[in-house]
Amino acid sequence: MDRKSVLVGVSGGVDSTVAACQLKTEGYHVEGLYIDNGFPGCASSDAADACNKINIPLHTVYVAHAFRKGIVDYFVAEYAAGRTPNPCAICNKVIKFKYLIEEADRRGLPYIATGHYCRIEHDDLRGIFSLLCGIDAKKDQSYFLFCLGQEELSRLIFPNGGTTKEAVRATSIAEGFGSASPRESQEICFIPDNDYRRFIESFATDIPFRQGDIVTLQGDIVGRHRGIHTVTIGQRRGLNIASERPYYVLSIDKDHNRVIVGRDEEQWCSGLSVSGVSWIDPGFSKNTPQRAFTRIRYRHRGVLSSITPLTEDGRRVAVTFDSPQKAAAPGQAAVFYDGDRVLGGGWIEEVIPND
């Protein structure tokens, strides 16, 4: 089999199309894989059009069952538990890259690629791959990929990592792929209308979401919520509380079906406990405390922190921020960086309030 053969995950969007095109230009034998998650809004025709234009074969895997089990059920269960899920990060590990590798293996293609704005670096001395931020800081998507391991990274190519969104868009136009790029902003891919609250209600009819009180830290009842799944930490809009100043969701008390709110200055936290940590560099896992930048949400600039392992395998860590951060939410990803390099990341379990 051709050593320079690659299976590209194509969605039909600009990023993956340009990435595939780029690989072809570089001389790769390129094939496309469309991952059909079986949910509405998942339109394979765009992917087919894209592959036609760059003249590569397109394969499709239908993963509705796995997607539902691994992503949608998780998504709903997290909200039901009063947590804030990050389906994209999970999907990358459990669906996207998993099936890319599976299909690449089946077809004897050594490499896989996607349109993510990230880079991969190889340390020849240590034989280790690193995941780096994309050059375009505005579009960097490394936050969503912290789950990737050496296995994936060793076979991955990110053609867009070294360019900017602007350049990719320009290429798309130049190549005649379409300047329109219809739905550039896709939020949760399986919820086309972006109304995740309604999605949860209609999807999880077995979960008895009930109304409840909205209370302050002092215990004053200031409003009512329409179910714990309708709020998330840091949220301001939709609380329907008329007051001198806005209220924000501080925490969710699932057991008492209550939502705790407070003022802007009450949102800050000084640290986290993080579980399910995966370290990209195998050498990190049993390490001593270390310093790193922690990002607690996508497009968070990152805060210098001290990271202390709580278990021997390094899968659970305590994170202490050098300066307080706003509205960290259990269920969200905490991703650790050394400059541009992703060290690893995990899932926020507890948030330690400031003061």
Added chain:
RNA sequence: UGGGGCGUCGUCAAGCGGUAAGACACAGGAUUUUGGUUCCUGCAUUCGGAGGUUCGAAUCCUCCCGCCCCAG
């Protein structure tokens, strides 16, 4: 049914004769491969009601309605 106070956007609230601030809430949009945040825009031709005075009233007068407080 004696005295006093108050009734301005969903909520709080400026205005005190010169032609309805602001905040919160809400709605829409921008941003965005998670949620949230943030930003932009919109949001009372009308001031409890009816009359009157005035060139002109939410602002002054009269009556009515509705609240609140103190007395009964």
